[in-house]
Amino acid sequence: MSKAPKQPAPLAFGHPPETIEFWKRLAREALSLSTPTPFYICSALPIAERIAELDAALVAAGFAQKAKNPKQKISFQHWLSCKTQPVAPLLRWWRSQDRPIEVVSEFELRAALAEGFAPENILINGPAKHRWLPRFEQRGLSVNFDSPAELAALLPLAKALDWRCGVRILTPEEFDPENPQFPTQFGFTPDEAVIALKKLLRAKVRIETVHFHLRTNIPSVAIYERTIGEVAAICRAAKFSPRHLDIGGGLPVRHVLSRSSKVYDGEFGLRSFARMLRQSAKLFPDLREVWLENGRFISASSGVLVVKILDVKERGGLRQLICDSGRTMNAMTSLWEQHELLPLAAQSGKPALTTVYGPTCMAFDQLARIPLPRSLRAGDHLLWLEAGAYHIPWEMRFSHGHAAVVWHDGNGLRHAREQQSFENWWGQWG
Ligand SMILES: Cc1ncc(COP(=O)(O)O)c(C=O)c1O
Known part of the structure; x- marks a missing residue:
């Protein structure tokens, strides 16, 4: 007989009880509206909280909020990273607060325009934009160039359409996170950046921005600080004095653990980040x-x-829950991250080592292997938290259609996207 596998220690994600209650309440409400599982719930409230927290740290460090914009102070702008969560009601909610959006593809730009973002509130990043951007004759966009070839192809348009231009710089701090000995494929190397900035200055376009985006989940403030120092040296070498410093994304996620159970934001303080930014500015x-x-x-x-x-x-001392969603369909990030996974209803059973699977024909399709109450039965619901970034854009349709989405904001909860039908799934074949 095989021995029962050892129970791992329970994981500590650090969610306040109110957060858990908030999501359980919304999940019950969504189920009461006959929302078919699997579904995502997306809420504006946690986004508003994160923005307020970041704003408070930046203002305390001496920055001005964009809306007030006193002349003597440097202000800040949050651009919505569209690809992270391309959810139409989110874009609408964000735009209703007069906030700008960052896009990296033709589809995202079209979505931003369709949702009514003004060109001056759209920032275009990403590689190889010269393949699709010339199709848009939009004046006044902000565009961060990514390569010498892209710049050569787009410079005449930048001038004709009065784009607010920037250059993405690849500093030695930016590398392939899986293979740190290699650089990423993005931006201009420091030498290329100096040449590009001089070219843009000579061309008398609106060159106003220097940009970097290192990677996701940057573990320390010092990494940003060193990068900004390197970018400043490149600007000096090019005799360029930017109006905008675009530091990309990368602030580490909260309440998520790596596969080795490390917290991502353990050494990262927002206040010290804001103070460093103010100094580096x-x-x-x-x-x-x-x-x-x-x-x-x-x-x-x-x-x-x-x-x-x-x-x-x-089997083999392991309980196995086969669910209507898992990693393959709806939670790719479970490959390298552990998220809190909770039963919706209170359970009384003792914990047993349990693997939670999705419905696809792949052993890989696992959300988690953790202790869960023995009382869980077919028909019960589970919640996978922190699914608001890089879940919907990485959703798959492997033997199944995409999930339903419900949206929550100050006006309550409502259906935002239907579960994909067979007709829609098969109808793509013309
Ligand atoms: C240019 C750019 N900006 C912002 C982001 C958002 O990054 P994060 O989700 O790590 O904050 C990304 C992500 O890849 C990016 O490529």
Whole structure:
């Protein structure tokens, strides 16, 4: 007989009880509206909280909030990272507060325009934009160039359409997180950046911005600080004094653990981040605004995934819950992250080592292997937290359609996207 596997210690995600109650209440409400599982709930409230927290730290460090914009102070702008959570009611809610959006593809730009964002409130990032951006004859966009070839192709348009231009710089702090010995594929190397900035200055376009985005979940403030120092040196070498410093995203997510159970934001303090930014801003004599494009930090906590248990098995001392959603379909991030996974209804059973699976034909399709109450049965619901960033954009349709989405804001809860029908799934074949 095989021995029962050892129970791992319970994981500590640090959610306040009110947060858990908030999501359980919304999940019950969504189920009472006959929302079919699996579904995501996305709420504006946690996003508003994160923004307020970041704003308070930046204002305390001496920045001005954009809306007030006193002349003598440097202000800041949060750009919504569209790709992180491309959810139409989120874009509408964000725009209703007169906030700007950052996009990295043709579809995202079209979504931003369709939702009524003014061109001056749209920032275009990402590689190889020269393939699609010329199709848009939009004046007044903000565009951060990514390569010498892209710049050569787009410079005439930048001039003709009065774009607010910037250059994305690849500093030595930016590398492939899986293979840190290699750089990423983004931006201009420091030497290329100096040449590009000089070219833009000579061309007399509106060159106003220097930009970097390192990667996601930056573990320490010192990494940002060193990067800004390197960017300032490049600006000096090019005799360029930017009005905007765009530091991308990368603030670390909260309440999520790595596979080795490490917290991502353990060494990161928002207040010291804001103070460092205010100090570093002094390296740029004509700086008016710091731009931030945080995705995970702002929106991870704004969503949960609700799944239903369909079948229960027990083998080798392991309980197995087969659900209508899992990693493959709706939670790719479970490959490298651990999120809090909770039963919706109170359970009385003793904990047993349990693997939570999705419905696809892949052993890989696992949300988690953790102790869960023995009392869980087919028909019960589970909540997967922190599903508000990089879940919907990485959703798959592997033998199934995409999930339903419900949206929550100050006006309550409502259906935002239907579960994909067979007709829609198969109808793509013309
Ligand atoms: C240019 C740019 N800005 C912002 C972001 C958002 O990053 P994060 O979710 O780590 O904050 C990304 C993510 O890839 C990005 O590529």
